Amino acid sequence: MALRLTCPNCGSRPHTEFWFGGEVEAHAARADSAAVAPAARPEMNREAVLEADFARVWLRKNSYGIQRERWFHHAGCRRWHTAVRDTLTNEVHDRA
């Protein structure tokens, strides 16, 4: 594997300098985790809340093709960025 990623701070670097952080959808859903908390959604059926949380935590699209995903540049600037990668060819696009 010789995947290279473009870090917005550090430029094009080999993927071994990064940690994979999962699909961007899971990242986005984290912002809403309070939405499934009981205090925030008293009207919502509790079972449905737990079901939605299970899907958020465990279910992934696992795309075949273009995927937006999170990478953490642990050996560089130590910041997150979002990359667009083709999971079939490992081609990385610079912009979303």
Added chain:
Amino acid sequence: MIAPDNGRPKAPKASRLDFEGRAIPVAPDDTVASALYRAGVRIFSRSFKYHRRRGLYCLTGDCPNCLMTVDGEPAVRTCRTPATEVRTVARGSGWPSAGHDLLSILWRLRAFLPVGFYYKSMIRPRWLWPLAERVIRRVAGLGPIARDLPVVNRERLNHHPELLVVGGGVAGLAAALAAAQRGETVVLADEGVIGEGLAPGPARARVDALRAQLRRHGSITVLERALAIGLYQGPLVPIAGADRLHLVHPARIVVATGAVESHAVFPGSDLPGVFLARGAARLAGVHHLSPGRRIVMVATSDEAMDHLDTLRAQVARDAGASVVAVVAPRALAARVPAGVEVLHDGAVVAAFGRRGVLAGSDGGLRAVVVATGGGRRTIACDALVLGLGLEPRDGLLRQAVCEPVQGAGEVVSPGCTLAEAEASGFAAASPDSTIAVAGAFVWPATERALPPVASKGFVCLCEDVEAGELAQAWDEGYRSTELLKRYTTVTMGACQGALCQAHLRAFVGERSGGASRPTAVVRPTVARPPARPVRLEDLAAGVRVPLEYHTALHSRHLALGATMEWTGAWKRPSHYGDVEGEYRAVRENVSLMDVSTLGKYQIAGADAMRFLERLYPCHIADLAPGRSRYALLLNEAGYLFDDGLVCALGDDGYYITFTSSGADAAESWLREWAESWGYNVHIANLTWSRSAIHVAGPRTRELLAKLTDDPIDAAALPYGGVSAIRVAGIACRAIRVGFVGELSIELHLPTRLAPALWDALFAAGTECGLRPHGLDALKLLRLEKGHFIVGLDTDFDSTPAKVGAAWAVKMEKPDFVGRTALERLAKIPRERSLLPLSFAGPRAPEEGAQLFVAGAHVGHITSSRFSPLLGKGVALGWVRHPEGSPPLAVTARDTRGEVAGIVTRAPFYDPRGERLRA
């Protein structure tokens, strides 16, 4: 820039080498193989299975015949190794020697050793197989591996050229030059030294001319004697140079690895004295050695006729040597000089070796049988040179899947002219022509003719697979190239199918019904790395440069005689020579531990409190400035992945710690959540800039009082308290902690001041019985308190409830990471818990001991120590209890027997925490 990568520190240029005790003279341009051949060596190795004699055959690095042990390194291709760099050479296998090998009897016993015999025989009685396996392992193969070779640490070097060219022939050189002329950066790699293996002639002249042009281009990096190991996704091509591994990450690749002379299969085709034409030409034209005294040549192309000229030029200098006959098609007969017998349109069908082997004969070639339209002729000869055609050396090219790779020259059109090769290299280097090969490599539409199928003779020289053995495997039901490969190991040897692939496909094609054959059955076997034999030291290149973190106190530990151990990337003291003494110092006096490896972060900003409140499962909002709290870290699945302290600093936000192993990952965790929630927080990683010294023991205050005027009594710095104090004049953050169960204070301070503080504490502590303690003592100290270590005692799916830490999770909080998951998990009955166990016997069970209740397996022990103060073994272990409540008693079974224990309550030591809170 020309940077031939042959910079391995060389032994002084030798004028002779040692071959199995014989001194062999060496000429400056010799390879090991040519030097041995000149000295009369004809048997270069013994074959893999049957111990047949094998002599020089291809001389292009493709066949296994010249593999020898060179300076202790096994299976070295001696036809490619310069003799002047070598001291000792030996043949790998053969008993008592490769020259006179009694194991060659195996060929006569072949009826008892069919393909796959080890799957069928010697299986019953059961005790037979282990014995048979030992014998087989000793008899088969390429010889033993020396176990005393020095460890070689190779470095790796990354290259990022626009173009990588593999192969420095005419096509490869043309491709490299074409790209360089466009201003592109190029890496050009060749297995040997470019041009050196070619006999004088038009090809050599063109290669030399193109090679001279390389110097004009600073953008071409030339790697010589460098093996392209494989073609990986990316693309990435690891290339094993003489002294380092090159990781080449090119934008495009041109594979110009050329072609290999077609292997011939007929009875006796593996005898010493049978050569492939390019090899014989190399022997004659480069090394000025005749392949024999009476030479028969088979020539089917103009190129082979050139080789005939080269051979004749050599034998003319060699009194008594001659080319006695040439087998050639009528179209080429005109090129055979007068005085040499020509047999038109014939084929060699058998070869015989010399008899009287035990009487001293070397068993080499004696005669060949040629079938022509006019019948069979037996011709006495001692060398047979085969120019039957060419097969692409495409092992690397066929690995290209969805990669920007282009083939050039003979690897795509074997037998092309020099001009065609040059044009094809030039074209292949163009960015426009490089195609991403979709799916597996597509074979040229015009399928090359496959060789005739022989019923006898060795199809595979590497693994000793005979034609009849393929037939046997076919009859057993292995009816495709891939199945035959797996069952007979054909194409799996050192040549990786370079010689045998075409014969395998021809065989399968014939058996499966000619034109109507299903294509999948005759497809070449899938090519995978390594394309060429690779050394383990190349695979490990670069990994023996470990990242080793030292704390600021590292030299202090070494001076104290510490035994260090790896903890993640850190080196930390296991002990200072006396684990129990270190343990007693903590329990009875005072002790120091370097805990600088803890993850240390400061969280500040307007939303710092809200951020941490939502991140941690414990309360943060009610934490008053100057107070700390133990906190678990849960992931979104509700599983425990780290723990640490949260200290409230007031206006400065929070100072939080993580375990040493979790310190690195903590940063990505903190930043991910801060970004997700959009909070206004600052996250500063202080892991490196702050060090920490843990001062523990009942005399901690007595020690610190000598060095500070600040109040450290129970009122000013109670258990859980945090305060800023000056110790030995150094400003520290003091945190009252409790991991080891004694009065203890962690002093956090700037890293550059840590040695000064350590020295001051040491100097002042002598009267208090101070000594440092390492990880071994720490593990006992915390175990007596029943504290788990995340990652050591916990699993990936440990919830707080399972490890007895539910008290640290406040489910009444509206939200924290993992909260909803814990709510979900609470509905599932808990069937497994980490429980404190105590063992009254004279010893504690070993860590990893299995736990049983009434003979049924229920779990295992994760931590176990014998407690000197309590006089019993204390442990933590995972216990399954599907019936609800855990068992009362367990039996631990380890390598030394069984130990009876009870499930108890933690802490074992100071259960009310009076010493801790003193």
